[in-house]
Amino acid sequence: MIRRTLLAAAAALGLAVPAAAQDRMALVLNWTPGPDHAPLYWAQQQGMYRDAGIALTIENGRGSGFAAQRVGAGQAQVGIVDSPVALQARAQGADLVAGMMIYVQSPYGIYWRKSAGIASPQDFRGRRIGTPPADAARVMWPMISRALGIPADSVSWVNIAPPAKVTSLQSGAIDITTEFYTSHHVYQRALGQDLGFVATRDIGFNPYGNAFFFNGAWLRGNRDAAQRFTRVTQRAYAACLANPEPCLAATAQPAAMSVEDLRVGWGLVGVLMTSDAGSTQPLGGMEPARMEQTIEAVKTAFNIPATTPAEVMTNELLDPAVPGFRGAAR
Structure with missing residues (x-):
């Protein structure tokens, strides 16, 4: 004391x-x-x-x-x-x-390439999402998918290292990834007009x-x-x-x-x-x-x-x- x-x-x-x-x-x-x-x-x-x-x-x-x-x-x-x-x-x-x-x-953001044929999260079905296994948005996917209006099991998951998210998205090795909004500028720079993005706080999921x-x-x-x-x-x-x-x-x-x-x-x-x-x-x-x-x-x-x-x-x-x-x- x-x-x-x-x-x-x-x-x-x-x-x-x-x-x-x-x-x-x-x-x-x-x-x-x-x-x-x-x-x-x-x-x-x-x-x-x-x-x-x-x-x-x-x-x-x-x-x-x-x-x-x-x-x-x-x-x-x-x-x-x-x-x-x-x-x-x-x-x-x-x-x-x-x-x-x-x-x-909430910092959750979901990123994709428009040129991959994804116009909106409704096109996520059957696609591959690449993240590390312990990625926060991956752990919370059942809640996020509900806000997106798609079944949680309608996507498949690919394990990738954190630094590989952007390059894997660019190369087509994955279709979608998740990232905190604090890295938004990195995706804007890498994908330009091809960037597809949704912030979960804008679709009703804002824990x-x-x-x-x-x-x-x-x-x-x-x-x-x-x-x-x-x-x-x-x-x-x-x-x-x-x-x-x-x-x-x-x-x-x-x-x-x-x-x-x-x-x-x-x-x-x-x-x-x-x-x-x-x-x-x-x-x-x-x-x-x-x-x-x-x-x-x-x-x-x-x-x-x-x-x-x-x-x-x-x-x-x-x-x-x-x-x-x-x-x-x-």
């Missing part, structure tokens, strides 16, 4: 915490580093986690399903996981609690998206450390929304991307982080009613046991003084 009090006091005063006194945390990303992770790398570069008493290790991910498994099993303290994937993982025993929402708007999910048991025993991590992260995202350039520069090397590409992607991140109209939640805050809708969609699609927003989320780790983001428009 004394140690936690001293750490909290030092963080509040902006004092650096000695390395020996720091709480060690592993954060597993949902994917390889990209524009949506820029605030994390910037905060790490600036020493913000260290100064808050957090010795943070950032691990590359391999999809939301992978991150949910690692965090749910206690192999990492926190991870970025797509909310519907996390809810399904919870039903299978993963101990996960959301502490900060990143994507208020909460990526969030920081904690291991529940760890959270219950380390709430102070979780709050310090969350508030640093919340302030970092707010700072990067206000002035993205330093954040993008800090991310270029770990992401192996140019600042120019990161800048375009970060603009799309802002679209997904935009608060719902009328919301009074701080940045990263979650509306219980909206989470209830996300829970109900997952429960209906996968026939999982009922749960409540109070069991899967908390806003108590956030700083209520950091306002939600309302500056992006679709």
Whole structure:
């Protein structure tokens, strides 16, 4: 208790915490580093986690399903996981609690080539969708296909590596792929006028998206450390929304991307982080009613046991003084 009090006091005063006194945390990303992770790398570069008493290790991910498994099993303290994937993982025993929402708007996008004879999702029947096995949209396909108005089993799946999505689509090795909206510009550049695209949030499927999910048991025993991590992260995202350039520069090397590409992607991140109209939640805050809708969609699609927003989320780790983001428009 004394140690936690001293750490909290030092963080509040902006004092650096000695390395020996720091709480060690592993954060597993949902994917390889990209524009949506820029605030994390910037905060790490600036020493913000260290100064808050957090010795943070950032691990590359391999999809939301992978991150949910690692965090749910206690192999990492926190991870970025797509909310519907996390809810399904919870039903299978993963101990996960959301502490900060990143994507208020659903990031799912579906991409195809018009020249392949696909005019709309109604033409997906009998086609091949290429994704990695743990791809979030693939896990959620029963819900997405329902929104598209096609049977879930009317398509076949091809396993491909994440970097192969665009080239596989271009070559015709696959007919369709799924991607988060933050990579929309990559597909526009590669396919031009041949690009076919639909965002699931525009067809009635708009669950909460990526969030920081904690291991529940760890959270219950380390709430102070979780709050310090969350508030640093919340302030970092707010700072990067206000002035993205330093954040993008800090991310270029770990992401192996140019600042120019990161800048375009970060603009799309802002679209997904935009608060719902009328919301009074701080940045990263979650509306219980909206989470209830996300829970109900997952429960209906996968026939999982009922749960409540109070069991899967908390806003108590956030700083209520950091306002939600309302500056992006679709």
